[in-house]
Amino acid sequence: MKRIYKAKFIGIGLLLFFMASCSKDILEEQPRSIYEPGYFQTENGVLGGLTAMYAHLRYIYGQAYYYNSCLTGTDEVTYAQSADGNFKDMDLSGVGQLTAATSRSDVLWGTAFTNINTASGIIENAEVVGTISDALIAEARFFRAFDYFLLVQTFGGVPLDLGAGELKFNTSTARTSIRNTVPEVYTKAIFPDLITAVNDLPMEGRVTGGATKTLARLFLAKAYLTYGWWLENPGNIPTYPEVARTDPDGHDAQWYFQQAYDVAMEGIQNPGPFALQETYYDVHLASNDRNNEILLYADHTEDSELYNGGSLTYGSGGAPDNFAVWMMTWNYTNLKSSLDPAWTSEASSVQREAAQAYGRPWTRMCPTINVIEETFADKVDDSRYDGTFVTTFRANWPKGGSDAEVMYGANSLPIYPGDAVLTFLDEEPAGTIDYSNSQYNSGIGAGVLPGRADFVISPRGISRFTYPGLWKLGTYRTDNGDGLGSPNAGSTRPFNIAKFSELYFIAAEAAVKGASTSGQSARDLINVIRARAGKWRWDNNGDEVKIEDHSAQMVSETPGTITIDYLLAERSREYYGEGYRWFDLVRTQKWQELASSYEIAGPELGNHTAETFTRTIEDYHYLRPIPQGQLEGMEMTESEKEAYQNPGYR
Helix, strand or coil: CCCCCCCCCCCCCCCCCCCCCCCCCCCCCCCCCCCCHHHHHCHHHHHHHHHHHHHHHHHCCCCHHHHHHHHECCCCEEECCCCCHHHHHHHCCCCCCCCCCCCCCHHHHHHHHHHHHHHHHHHHHHHHHCCCCHHHHHHHHHHHHHHHHHHHHHHCCCCCECCCCECCCCCCCCCCCCCCCHHHHHHHHHHHHHHHHHHHCCCCCCCCCCCCHHHHHHHHHHHHHHHHHHHHCCCCCCCCCCCCCCCCCCCCHHHHHHHHHHHHHHHHHCCCCCCCCCCHHHHHCHHHCCCCCEEEEECCCCCCHHHHCCCCCCCCCCCCCECHHHHHCCCHHHCEEECCCCCCCEEECCCCCCCCCCCCCCCCEEECHHHHHHHCCCCCCCCCCCCCEECEEECCHHHHCCCCCCEECHHHCEECCCCEEEEECCCCCCCCCECCCCCCCCCCCCEECCCCCCEEECHHHCECCCCCEEHHHCCCCCCCCCCCCCCCCCECCCEEEEECCHHHHHHHHHHHCCCCCCCCCHHHHHHHHHHHHCEEEEECCCCEEEEEECHHHHHHCCCCCCCHHHHHHHHHHHHCCCCCHHHHHHHHCCHHHHHCEEEEECCCCCCCCEEEEECCCCHHHHCCCCCHHHHHHCCCCHHHHHHHCCCCCC
16 A cells, blocks of 8 residues: 655644533534634533544554554564555564654554644643533543553653643644653653543543543553563663663652552452453454443444544545454455356355455455464363454355355355355364365365365465454444445444453553562452353354353463463453554563564465564564654754654664
């Protein structure tokens, strides 16, 4: 995809254009071209700014190129067959180069700073208005901290002064900038804002999906945990701007790990309306979206293009559409069956559909073989593999208008609507898969096993061309009728950002890092998550009811001593493909250790021979480059711009 560069400056910019109503339980958005500074000195201005903060999430989450920057190059994801430079650059495996001009973390930079300035405008002017509650101001404080937390993890130290003073509302474009240090960003911005948000936000959001005390506790605990790791710096990873790894408030890493544990436990013990869903499947079932495990999401809807933030019939491939899941959807529509047993008349048996297992294929990102074989080694007791991936692609030709009653698949056996056309096997079969396709043409170079009507691919045969899809983020519409619906449109599902379940992981990680526990050890906490993972109510890829409880088995297999490596593996099983992974590996400084090599078969049709690829992950990669557009837009000397950029990208 062609990159279009736009210079973005730290300053007021064009703010998002929405207004809110507190009298309803949903955010009500109205078009507005720009906020004038004085507009924030009105009640409508403050409410409009708050609604803009929720809307700005769409420009980060669900934006596929930012999504790519959070996953590609980690142990979860590599580039797929149709990947362009946007994806290959992030893989660090020698097929591209990550630079200030190619890094897609630029998506975050411009969006976050614009929203931070909006938040500062609300915080400063709310007192002037006089009718704005502390709870409403706390929403602005939460989002300012939220964006700064993303920025400091991604780029290192970033500016607190956007042109009008530290954490001040800026009303004119600033073309000079000074980066604060990491400790300054945490102690001056993130922690104070989140502590205020915890104190002043309600237990239940003022609107559906609104900020709450539990949400603020999650991010405060995670910020404490992340900063504790930063202070400890076990891998001796450099920071920028260069600064001693000491805390201005005099606390050490252990103090912050303890705070992370304590705050996370407060969230668990005082959840308000939030809780874990009964099964992992229910967390991601599209018809159950916005369930009470989700603390924050970037919302979309199929009821209105205005409120959706994009077309309901065709996806633009750009923000604010939610199009991330396209990237990990391979071109399953190449699958072929036959209208006769002799395979003389091929037909498309699995067609593009606006359904959770299908959607629009782009083939830009894919899981590695290691993910399928190692991360999700347990596919029997643990429901999370089944609740994450699409491994069975089923016939849906009647929805495309075909009146064929039967088609023929592998071994010339009949298949009917709803039957499996292709299956990614859970494990290597006892027999040998025939990938030669000398007798049958699957259209994707899949294999045949005796007696099976479905084509098959084993875990060792997963390639950049064909791989399990990502069910958990899949497309979903209720307006398809009897047809295929609008599969080319951006997803109208919310993109989940924060979950109640992560409080357990944060507390467990803090405990592993030495926090004193109050009755719940790291093993106790992680077993809550693992016990839930052992509960089945539906076999997603078997397409049938499955009422089984393997919780006891899951708990019994949990190691007696929990390590960071084990927690990272559990986090990948729980949050695979949701955009957490790069941050997890950077926080724990495990990126090189866990992601420096991976296995995958090649991008060619019918290639099922696994190869090992290596990545060159340098210490400087733990920070992303300051975007080229930002550097070009600043009125500074070349030497000043060079000094502004993170080392390794100059």
